Amino acid sequence: MGEDVLGGRYRLVRLIGRGGMGAVHEAVDTALERRVAVKRLLAAGGLDDGSEALHRFRREAQALARVSHPGVVQVYDSGVHEGAPYFVMELLDGVNLADLVAGQGPLPPPVAAGVALGMCRALAAAHAAGVLHRDVKPTNVSVTRAGRVVLQDFGLARLAEEPAITRAGALLGTPQYMPPELIQGQLPGSPADLYGLGACLYLMLTGTPPLGTGAVDVGALVELAVGPGVPPLAGRADTGVPDSLARLVDALCRQDPGRRPTAAEAEAVLGEAATGGEDALVALVADRVREQAVEFVYSPPVLESSGMEVLDWAAIPQSRTAAGDVQRPLTLSDGTRQLMLSSMTAASARSRQREAVNLVLRGDLQEAVRMLTAVSQVCASALGPDHPTTLTSQYWQAVCLARLGAGAEALELFSRVNAGTERKRGRDHD
Known part of the structure; x- marks a missing residue:
């Protein structure tokens, strides 16, 4: 599977959000081994030095860099990748x-x-x-x-x-x-x-x-x-x-x-x-995070896309919020599913799985749930519902839910993993 690495350092993991001029991704800073958020300018109108989109983008990075306060998201770095500017920020949980x-x-x-x-x-x-x-x-x-x-x-x-x-x-x-x-x-x-x-x-x-x-x-x-x-x-x-x-x-x-x-x-x-x-x-935040994790595991959304953005693995579920903002739900198209399955191998799935387990062990449960859900969903289709990689992903999903306080849902998922393990064991003995 191809992976975008910006500036030779920031490996994109998943799409967090997209606007009219740019996109924000969760990424791994491979130099410092930490999770970050990367905002990229993807303006369709061009990126010449005089463009208003580029001016606004640079101004946002300058504004964030100017303010040093725990109540303002922190900017770490900036650069240009294949002609498109980006800047790197702290990744927020919650x-x-x-x-x-x-x-x-x-x-x-x-x-x-x-x-x-x-x-x-x-x-x-x-x-x-x-x-x-x-x-x-x-x-x-x-x-x-x-x-x-x-x-x-x-x-x-x-x-x-x-x-x-x-x-x-x-x-x-x-x-x-x-x-x-x-x-x-x-x-x-x-x-x-x-x-x-x-x-x-x-x-x-x-x-x-x-x-x-x-x-x-x-x-x-x-x-x-x-x-x-x-x-x-x-x-x-x-x-x-x-x-x-x-x-x-x-x-x-x-x-x-x-x-x-x-x-x-x-x-x-x-x-x-x-x-x-x-x-x-x-x-209240813990309650909401738990609810979102359960929803993500049991009703996993996947980004619909005609391009490689689908390999960002997962997107946050969206709907109309109480604040009045309209956000479109994300569904999985047949073409997208085929693209995902054609790019998935047992080795690449295990690599993502190991990365997600490390997130669990570090306590980054929200990011881990999203990655494990994507791995589990795609592996169930590409490798089978009872494949060890699929079942292991579901096991760690259950661990995340348990640590977030969703005990009943975690227990149900643990039971599902045990049932899948028994089915596989029975077939192996036949």
Whole structure:
């Protein structure tokens, strides 16, 4: 099987996500033997030095490198591979905020305040470094299994000393979480990012997007954003949200950026409201990670593709999230299955399996589940459901589920492995 190794160092393992201009892969840094995330620019419009796509891509890497804070994803390296630029970041475990709310519903106020506090501190650090994020939304906020809140995807970031480069009439960002002044074409300042913070806090506290779930058309969302705006949260008796948090959300989501609280003012309110939420946040993330792992093992998605991207093994299941972002489900086409099976050998499957087992032993359970599920699925078709490589992959899948707390599902999978082993043993004796 061919493998992409960028810069002679970063071996791509699987596709994490793809956007209009680029793709993010999980990769192995072969020099330091660690897992990383690699973002590559794959712009169809060309990569000449004057292209806007290339400018934005370089600016994202520069913005990340400029901010040193635990709440901002760390950038390690950058380079060019076969004419396409890339940069290397830390690989985060856990879940993003949109997935957390989709799985758990409204978060307890201390938990929501704790996540917002982490976001607020990260934004303050970015602003102090002269970086505006400009796309603060739930899918761009990760919460690790240790409860660390991390801002990522600075693809629309703007450096303080750099003029805006957006095209006239272009709408960049997500209207559900985009401040009205940005929609209206005004040059944004730090209050624009704080609006996104308030909109995310609204989602966490209510379980619904700030502009509601009724309008899905971009035009309708824009009219709501620049018109009535985010509905007031204070005074509502149906949410159970403490008055201090409700009033903070309303203040952060004000139409006039000059009337929004500063990061320091927001942090003061959030710090008090977040008391006692740390352990609860870690428990909620663990629950969501466990649910996703079980879903991945029992309903494994595989990337549909006409090219070699299929060899990235697995893709994260996608759907419409509670945050209002639409994500397409991934299915396996006949052509894709044939391409995968033609590239799979017992030796290459065992190699991937050994790599996944090492991840299990290191405690990188989410990555291990994805890799083992892909190996198990393809081996079951290419080598047979009772082949030792297939059964061994399923065994380690069960180990991952057990360590993530899914005891019943792990036991069922262990039983399946035992049954397959007995069948094979019986055939060998015949």
